[in-house]
Amino acid sequence: MSLFDDDFYSTRVKRRSRFLSGSESRSRGYRQGSMLRVAFISSISSSLFVVILFALLGGRADSEQAAKPALGGGQSLVETSERIISASEKVRPAVVSIINVTKQALEAQGGEALEDNELPYNTNMGSGVIIQKKSGKAYIVTNAHVLADAGDVQAVLVNGDRKKAKIVGQDAVTDLAVLEVDDAGIDTVVEVGSSSKLRVGEMVIAIGNPLGFGDSLTQGIVSSTKRILPISMNQDGNYDWEQEVIQTDAAINQGNSGGALVDLNGKLVGINSMKVAESGVEGIGFAIPVDDAMPIVRTLMEKGKIARPYMGVYTMDLDLYLDSAGSGDWLDEDSSSDEGGEGEDFEIAAPNIPKGITEGVIVLEAVGPSLDAGLAFNDIIVALDGQAIESTLQLRKHLYNTKKIGESVKVTYYRDGKKMTLDVKLAEKTEEQE
The missing domain is CATH 2.30.42.10 (PDZ domain)
Incomplete structure (x- = not known):
């Protein structure tokens, strides 16, 4: 038996309905009105059900989409990879390799001038960051320990060009130094950021000259924004100073000293300085915060030293x-x-x-x-x-x-x-x- 009267579905009007009495006609009209209301309500309910079902399925799809690998701020891994590439392309031309042929090495070879590709024993290798061009000169920040017993100091650009470097000033306490070279062929100067804005877990890039492999970069995260380390400035085992540094797990190796630590916007946030080289220790490197380094750098450029x-x-x-x-x-x-x-x-x-x-x-x-x-x-x-x-x-x-x-x-x-x-x-x- 149908739930509704068959006339509800029929497009025909039965002949006998033309002769219904007045009361019967009114009753029949009332029944039809009721049926129309039921149909209207049923139609609305069905529509609402479809809307709710669609919303639930759509929400599940959104959840599945949100569950895909992503970083803070909704950045996908693909987007982050592109930012790393973009940041490195922006900074790499401003990072140089530093070659310090020590006085001891020069004396060993009779004080003769070096050939372009000659690297005698007792040569210190490091990195540097071009921070300024002015009056035909380019200024490079590096670590003071890279220039220990400085003899013949050279800066090697990312394109392989070598430039003789002059020491403008250095400070053993903060382990910072500034070099000067002619600016011919130098088109890129690093953009200085702010180390105070770094957050633990933020991704950073270390760019430098590890093990003599110039124009090399590694990535990692910020492990600590303010790590206090005791320093022995004359390497005698007695700690005579403390340095506030950025700790990162970006690979920092011999030759990275003085190189750039940058954020994903390609801004300089630190000067790579050291790593823990003890047996069994991995993923611990340190950089001098750029907010601490720049006042020292400016003073070295102006006066050549830090007066204490x-x-x-x-x-x-x-x-x-x-x-x-x-x-x-x-x-x-x-x-x-x-x-x-x-x-x-x-x-x-x-x-x-x-x-x-x-x-x-x-x-x-x-x-x-x-x-x-x-x-x-x-x-x-x-x-x-x-x-x-x-x-x-x-x-x-x-x-x-x-x-x-x-x-x-x-x-x-x-x-x-x-x-x-x-x-x-x-x-x-x-x-x-x-």
Whole structure:
């Protein structure tokens, strides 16, 4: 049996309907009106059902689309790959290879000029970034350690052209240096970005000259935006400075030093400086933040050096002495005295360390301002300007961060077990004292 009256589907009008009584006609009209309303409601319901079903299927498709590999901001992997290519093409012409044929290497070959492709033993390899062109010159930032014992320094452009480089200035504390070359054939200067805007997990590119493979690049992410590392500037194993660096897992190898760390917009965010080369350590490299580097670079370009207050003491951390030399092994050894004449031996006196004093620095030699003020060998410095000093690192940070050339620093120290104070007038360190 049909749910509805057959007349609802019929286009024919039955003959007998013409003769229906008035009441029957009204009743039949009412039934037909009801059926029309039911049909209308059914049609609307069906339409709504179709719309909802389409929306659900469409939402599932959107979810599947969203589940495809993508990066922050909705960037697909394909888009990111294109950004890496674009950024590298933008920066690569501004990154050069640095060749430092050391003085030792030049002396070994009799001081003769190098051939174009000649790289003698004891040649330092590094990288550099072109940051400025001005008055026919191009200026390159690199690491100071790349220029150690600098002899003949050259910059090799991305097209293979070699240019003789002049050292404009360098700073061992920040490990930064600036070179100058003629700007012939140099068309690209790196765009300086902001390291303060970097985020952990952001993708970066390292461009440089690893292992002598010029125009090489690697990619990675930012592992930390502010990693504090202790630094031994003279590589003696004693930490005498701290460096704030960007940590990345982009491959950084020997020769990458001084190269560019850039973001995916092709902007310079750091100067590649070092990697952890210990056995079993992978994916840890460091770069000097560009926000910290550029003020140093500008000063080097203007003045050729970074002027810092100089106290004139060579020191050893007291806790290191107590741990390693406290047994007196190093004190019993005989040493030759420059004043006593060749072959005359003497015994080095041990410092007189007061009971309970375990932190400070032992003066091994006082020169310049400290010598003039009265500091002497084996004095134990425990405070500067009333602030406790536990290490050479703290001593240097106090001088560099809080004092100026020409100011005086109040030194609290022990001599022969007695606590004393004196004032040292800080001077500017000369090249001979570096």
